[in-house]
Amino acid sequence: MTAAIEAGTTPDIIMEGPERLVSNWGAKGKMIDLADLWDDEALADISATSEAVVAACKSESGAYYEYPLCMTTHTMAINKELFEEADAMQYINDDRTWTTENFEKALQALKDHGVETTGVVYCGGQGGDQGTRALAMNLYNAEFTNADHTEWTMNSEAGVKGLQQLVDWCDAGLLSYDSGAVASDEIQLFANETIAMSFCWNAANQLTYAAETAFTPYPVAFPSESGTPELCGGIWGFGIFDNGDADKIAASKIFIEFICDDATQGPISISNTGFFPVRSSYGNIYAGTEDEERMETYASFQKWLGDYYNVTLGWAEQRTAWWNMLQQIFDGEDVQAAADAYVETCNTATADASAN
Amino acid sequence: MRKKNVTTRSKVLVMRETRSAYLFLLPSLFFFVGFVIIPMFMCLFTSFFNYTMSDFSFVGIGNYVEMFQDEIFQRAFWNTVLIVVVAVPTVTIFSLWVGSSIYRMHAVTRSFFRCVFYLPVVTGTVAVAVVWKWMFNKYTGLFNTILSGVGAIDQNVSWLGDEKTAIWCIILILFTTSIGQPIVLYVAALGNVDTSLVEAAEVDGATDIQTFWKIKWPSIMPTTLYVLVITTINSFQCFALIQLLTSGGPKHSTDTIMYYIYYEAFKLNRYGFGNAMGIFLAAVIAIFSALQFKVTKSGSVD
Secondary structure, three states: OOOHHOOOOOOOOEEEEEEHOOOOOOOHOOOEEEEEEOOOOHHHHHHHHOOOHHHHHHHOOOEEEEEEEEEEEOOOEHHHHHHHOOOHHHOOOOOOOHHHHHHHHHHHHHHOOOOOOOEEEEEOOOOHHHHHHHHHHHOOOOOOOOOOOEEEEOOOHHHHHHHHHHHHHHHOOOOEOOOOOOOHHHHHHHOOOOOOOEEOOOHHOOOOOOOOOOOOOOEOOOOOOOOEEEEEEEEEEEEEEEEOOOOOOOOOHHHHHHHHHOOOOOHHHHHHHHOOEEOOOHHHOOOOOOOOOOOOHHOOHHHHHHOOOHHHHOHHHHHHHHHHHHHHHHHHOOHHHHHHHHHHHHHHHHHHHHOO | OOOOOOHHHHHHHHHHHHHHHHHHHHHHHHHHHHHHHHHHHHHHHHHEEEOOOEEEEOOOOOOHHHHHHHHHHHHHHHHHHHHHHHHEEEHHHHHHHHHHHHHHOHHHHHHHHHHHHHHHHHOOOOHHHHHHHHOOOOOOOOHHHHHHOOOOOOOOHHHHHHHOOOOHHHHHHHHHHHOOOHHHHHHHHHHHHHHHHHHHHOOOOOOOOHHHHHHHHHHHHHHHHHHHHHHHHHOOOOOHHHHHHOOOOOOOOOOOOHHHHHHHHEEEEEEHHHHHHHHHHHHHHHHHHHHHHHHHHHHOOO
């Protein structure tokens, strides 16, 4: 897309997330304001699902550069049969949440049961980094950014405590880390039962790996000190590039409205993504389908959808700095110092992006 | 008078041939200018600007100053140099050894070896990288399985995730994908060495080693020069393996200039800064190549 934008050969319509449509391309004047699609009815309907979705699609200047179609929450997953054998299911609540303390007990139970590698904190790249971010953030209920999305805050006491906890678990052999693996590698290890849990899971992953798993992947929330997790979300929708052709822009808007809002096509479009509608009026689009049970489970995580901090400027720099910071702390560097350096890098990137 | 006519006619003929030659070159020239020369000048020009997705302001040599002060760039530069310094001699020496070992074999055997060594070259980089990644896997990889099986390691090694091993893994893969073409070239070059010179040396009592260094080595020097230059350029431009296997990690230990250019230009949209690094890389490659031309030309025979 970068090459296409510079060459002036962008498509008219693109499906992406707010971190690119709004915070990147929109902020740089490449996108069309879709405020006319966000009429009162759409605004009320989407707000009823999540105010965070509305906020994510809206730029600082008040322009809507994304019209959302679907959303999901990213979870982790465990090997249910293995947990049962290790008598570790007792540490997970009925609503699929667990506390940090119970998570540690579960790790210990798995270890005592003879599981060599319980889970892997992957940090070989940015792929699936939402999993490691959610893990480190939730352990002691830290915030990833401030409420205004202008500063990064994982060097806070809670953030550092969470990061330190991961290092301690790795040192104690309760967890493992791999600076050469990304999420796809970790999921593969989970699918072939080399490890007992995955930190990068969602409804679509379960469907993708269904044929490869000979066990029950049991989705659970990330462990948190309070027991109330804050899960990372994914929001996908449409944006229109400003190609200077009013007719094409008008036609694109009609197309997007049809794909997202048409009473028949809307639910079909969403079910094809394997995620959930942003419109509350659509209700349970998977009711009566073979996916109903699976999707109902994942829908239950929606209530823990956290702040969509992905729209913070300097997002691309932050992603690279994050896994580099994880590599540093697992390699023995002081956690507070590494977190401070990471936050400084991110805040500089955010300030630079704001200045431009 | 007659002499003058002949001279004029030959000049016309030369001009006609020259014109034809240029006409034949024109299509290639068109693409070369359009896709190489003009982008090179654009790259040089924009390297003096803060060229991003939303800005295009003149900064003079600002990008170059920033580049030399950038610690990640410095790390990437020395990683690139390490790759070149290790890969180029090893590829050249190994290719020469394999080439000289197989060029006198039966045609079928020779073709078999050529196929074996050329296979990684024609296999897609992504496929090669994926297979190596499996072999390097910390938990299920072939290397750890073998090494722990024979008791050489107590705990599994994260080959691509350890600062000490990652760059050497990249060099190893680069080595396997780089030797195919030099081996084929050396087999062809050694087969073309004038046998009368070799036989004369042998008749004069030269040993195999003397024959190789005094007769064959100077004869295949143009091939060696080509191998050196191509391998140097490929090593300097190492990108795909980094992108597919390590993303420059762990802790920037496998960052190369090419990967850093990609990261700055395509992930952070800092095209001007990326272009400044591109110009620097091109200059370094040109200097290395010129040195290789100078050194190897002095030892070659016409």
